[in-house]
Amino acid sequence: MGKILGKLLAFLLFIPMLLGVFGSCDKTPPKTGTLMDFVPEDALVVFKISNFETLQADIEANSLLSKFDNTAPYSFFSEKKALLKNLHPASQSLLCINKLNDSLSAYTFISKQTKNLFQIDSLKNKTIETLQLDEHSFQRITIDKEIAYSAIIDSVFVVSSSQQIIQEILKGNTERNDTFKKVFNLPSTNGFTALVRGNKITLNDSTKVDFTSWSALDVAISPEAFSATGITLATDSIPQLLNVFEGQVPQQNDVSGLVPTDALGAVSFTFNDAETFQKKLRNFRGEKEAVKTTGIFGSVSEVGSIQLKDETAIFIKSIDASLTNDALARFVTSKSIFREIEISSFSEPQLFKQTFSPFINSGTANYVFQLDNFFVFTENESTAEQLISSFQNNNTLKNASYFESTAKDLSTASSLLIYKMQGEFSEDISGFFNSKSSAGIKDISFDKFPLAALQFSFDRNFAHVTLSCKEAGATAKSVSGKVSEKFNLNLESVLLTNPQLVDGNYGSSNVLVQDIANKLYFISESGKILWTKKLGSPILGKIETVEIAGRGDKQIAFATNDAFYILDRNGKDAKGFPIKFKDKVTQPLSVFDYDNNRNYRFVIVQGKDVLMYDKYGKTVKGFGFNKAKSNIAQSPVHIRMGNKDYIVVAEENGKLNILSRVGKTRVSVSKNFNFSEIPVAEEDNSFVVITKENTKERISQDGKVSSQKLDVGNNYWFAILGNTKVTLDDNLLRINGKLAELPLGLYTKPQIFSINRNSYITITETQEKKVYVFDKNGELLNGFPVYGTSPASMGEANPKNLVVKGEDNSVVYYIID
Template sequence: MRLLCFSLLLTTIFGCSKSNKSHSNLLDLVPKNTALIIKTSNLESLNNSINNSDFLQRISKTNTYKSLLEKLEPLSNIKPSNNILICFSEDENASLHYSVITKYTKNLFLTDSLPNYIEETLTYNNKSIIKSTINKNTIYSTIIDSTFFASSSKTIVADAHSNINTDLELEKIHKTSDSDKTLSMIIKPKTGFISSFWVEDALNLDTFSEYIAIDVELNQNDIYFNGITKANDSSESLINIFKHTTPQINQIQKITPSNSDGFMSFTFDDFEIFNTNLSKFNRKDSIVNNTSLFNDVIEVGVIYEGKNSALILNSTDIISTKDALLSELNITDTYREISIFNFSNPTLFARTFNPLVNFNNANLYCVLDDFFVFADNVEMLQNIIANYQNKTTLSYTSAFKDIKEKLSDASSLFQVTDASSLKSILNKNIKSTNNFKLNNYKTSAIQFIYDTNFAHVNGIIKKNKSKASINSISEELNIKLDTDILNTPQFVKNHITKQKEIVVQDINNNLYLISNKGKILWKKQLQGSVLGKIEQIDIYKNGRLQLAFATPHRVYVLDRNGKEVKPFSLKFNDEITQPLAVFDYDNRKKYRLLVTQSEHILMYDTKGKTVNGFTFKKANGNIISQPKHFRIGSKDYIALKTKNKLYILDRLGKTRVKPKQSHIYSKQPIFLFNNTFTTTTDTGDLISIDSKGNVSSRNLNLSENHFITTTSKTLVTQTENKLSIKNKTTELDFGDYSKSKLFYINNKIYISTTDLQSHKTYLFDSQSKLLPNFPVYGNSSIELDNIDKDKNLEFVTIGDSNAIILYQIN
């Protein structure tokens, strides 16, 4: 349901005839007077992204949002499988209505199991309309040319049969949207649905442009958006004041103090053209007083500091601009050897640049290299001078550097805001008295880059982190799922970015793929719980990776988008009892998939066919651990075990090594340790078998409930509260510990375990030394790796029952 309030939330981000023709696409049914269109190709993923967006969840506490959420409640029962458009419009009484448009499919709108549901069929102009009432909320719906159309307004639904959208500009701008993003939005600024993007009160969105189309990417700690804006009426829309000018590189951040509230910058390559365009927009004569001051200016900026402002001119010819100020050389003060002059024309900038500049009291100025700085008080000029000389301006801050990576260097119009300015923009749109608590959103930005007859739009709202101290552990993400988590989250590789993502399953057997920014990329319903660890294979040998795993009655191979790769999934009547084993004998991507069913082993190729050459079919009892593949020298070994027998086979499933002794084995895995096949007995003895079948046994004083894990030369054992690494034993607090796990990363060994009783996760090095700042909060074993482009390691664990936590080791 939170998706359906996204229109309101994005508002707060930036500021909150009859025809017999068929309706060939969704856009044809967009109602007249629509102010906002939301488009998404994955409704469920979008819902999850909104639920996990820190910024949007802070805003969701407003009364306006809550009331809209209640109104939109009936739409939570719509389950589209295709693109969906959600349209918002106001009627003649200024009442807000929503409409939903998507291709009709079976099970799209299921109401059979809904409590308090009332349905009624209405007839209007010989057309049937379904009136659905759910918990006192009403929605009207109909089917038009295989398209499902629903709305909170009966009139809008009735009109939909006869109305066909004929807005060609809307169709053109709709085609620019990107289906790969979380969602796309089309905003009609002139409807007044959204009030402002700007700090400047004089800048109204309804005179800014005709259409704004943006693709939005929602992550847990940031929101990115990009798209275009366009207006055909060249003199009526503010964006067109940049027509026939070339955007310049924005420089105002280099002089904006880091303790300011932000700035706005606008650029042009020719002031005369820009001035002519702006004068046409303002319907006034383009001749202004002291025009020569701006002849060599390519950028104008306003720095905001509380109720005060400063006006900045960025000049390409310092001498010429100084010459234009020869009559303004009356020194009133000096600060840090910088002269501060009186300025006799304080209203010049507001008269010249209205509505971009509303600052009409610039009676002082100073010069700092290429910048001419005008203000109305000495203290603000002194603050700008001090920060500029100390190199503590906005351009040096980590927060600005972070957002700059997502923005263009040159733009026609550029605004950067701190948390307080961002709050003021939100309040302009939703009139809320709520304290949004946005202090961590230190730097947000929006920019417009004018092109031929349109402008590109880029923007970012980002939660900034304090610089972490060395060896500290920082919580990067806390991602909530729809319901409780079933198994330990793990990392998988994104073959496109070469970074890592998170895969996890909930108790309803939904499998999630989550980006390392916290965005839920997809959710897929599986037939059963995943057994063991998910493997990755390159089934087409083209560098694209798939997820391969088993559930109790299926073997799945999923592509990057969560879709099943044919001929998978494979269905099994008998239960699969061990995790899927994936072998790539020669690293040639000729994969073998081993399916264990009690005492039986089945081997498949990547076409889903049984490998006939594999002759091992049945063990002497139930196989109690996942089959493993090892290579010693040039020989391959397949190892598996039952309660009382360990099998070491060749590729064909024939016995390659026959152990000379038998034992009663534990369910611990088989490892290749010191070139021997190593596991444990049910009494905790370490059993090692060499390639000739010789067996050695060592008493490690392990209890019946123990864990082991190894690399080729490092042995880790865990029994009760004792963790031993290379024979060095650490006694932990008494508790209920998860299976110890070993990670070998960048030539270093790390060992982890989690006390599930006290919710503490421990991480040790190979010398059995606890890493600094551990333990940390966790409710499962962890997965450790470097998942992004920096050098820091990250690990993921379960937090609350329905949430996963991503930590970073700094």
């Protein structure tokens, strides 16, 4: 959308700003002696200041404005401080900025003359000369080589850095425009008001158009933010872009739900009568012929553009998506499907430029896709995929932690809304500095100001204006800001297993996944396939991370239907592995580390048989439980209560074996259970079994059994890890007793990950393909849900990593900021 926002930010730095009007030819000298009568002709901005000294302190304390202390020529509160610091007005004062040429500006200060207004008698390094202009006299004041010119006219004190300006004021050549007088006399309860002359604004980095005449903005400055609210007026004497919104009722702006958080900015404009709006735009452009839009925009209420790093996307928001789809049908041809979203080619790439110029000047709307009621047009298919990913992952401006505080300043509906992101208003501002300071401004960091917003809402013959720019402070930094997609990797074949993050060396997390060809992939954090290994059959259950050498080098361990593998980080078999089996392995691998000393015991189940191996691949001969009486229903688990170790083996006939380390019965259980898929767990120093009948059976350490019938549905799940307990009953997720009610849907089993003494719970809704991550307090992490089609895995070494299946053959890797 160009540089309108940067210029509005710039006026707070006493820089010529974006809006303009022609002055009248009335040269009658003022007689009233009011401050307004001494405003110099062609002033670009006039500040009405209630407390001049307080304003100086506020500007110096503001974390954005203070960055410009050393820039020229508009740093009047720094370079001109020798003079301005000696001004002590007792009532309202004006500070006016005039642009003398492309590289030089001048200030003019106006206030009622009082005894203590300007006292320089005690100053050293000063000279005062009296000059004459016709019947008027004025003074040239030099303080520390800084020169200014002053006069007292009708009890009003005027001082300017320009001799030419002070002479024109003495002649009566001051700002006489009627529109200026209107905005000057508007009531204000604020101590700092900016009256800003309109001029040509830059749209789409190239086209300059007249936008409005004069604006009156009440400015609020705090150490971490500044904002402005007020009105702006356009004139009918010349075409001005603001007037195209006349007669249009401002509509709701929803583009924040579409703009990726890594975008550079966005523009949204709205209308309730598309035909009238387009007609006014044609009149503004001086066109007579109407562009044939075949009704595309008749069901549209919001249009705009999103500035990305490499291109600009265009969007329209429909109030009836079916009507818009019908209108677009003749211009689109299906090209591809990405994450179940159809991307089509669009045969009228110039349509938006022809219809909405100068708001939109892009003629490269080559592709189109639909997200809810939004229809988005991009130059490249890859950009379409990026926007779809960001939208599905909720990685959009609306979900950013810093957006809420800015949104509070804005109306939900407006005529024109402009976002500038990533501190990208710096280049807009720099264009108003001379060549030396333009180079210097690029060294200023705006990272702490991720969003600035400017909003216009047309109302009768004027528009309400709101500007907001806030620092992302400590509150925003203390919560998870967003979830970003690091890579989306397509593999050769459809995935067989769910992608899993495993701990790597030096705190890294790598992805392991197997495809339907039984090929195992080991993928780096950056999305590079480090190695693959062809296996004989599918991996059973979870891949475990072990450290059999004890030197910090980690390995992966898992079982397939016919083998037990331990691989190093290069995909090489550990010594003594793999162990091949003639009989089928029937349960996932169990790994026990009784004393956390890496003296691992690996348990393989083959029907009724239990085989235990050490880390060298040797059979553990001291383990006495070799065979059950019926097939084993679950992978054996190790449970520690106090200083006692228990190995729990559940059989299909209902028998629960609770064994010691050496495989002997440690707890005798007389009752049989109809085991479900939920593993036997420990809760409150008791063994817990959830049966297929949804009965919760508690077995004490002396073998006593108590039963509780659970009032839950058929999709109930129970999981516990350390002090974190999670249950899922249809869409009712409870984490440590706190209810997190999910939208109705089909959910995967919740998984608990213990990371750096914190617990995280992941769960995926498989119909809408949304992945949720909660903390142990039952709070959804900021930025979720994101796109995914399988249970999600979090890296044990780093809580900022998450991996999930995307399309049938793709792995999606997320970073949680």
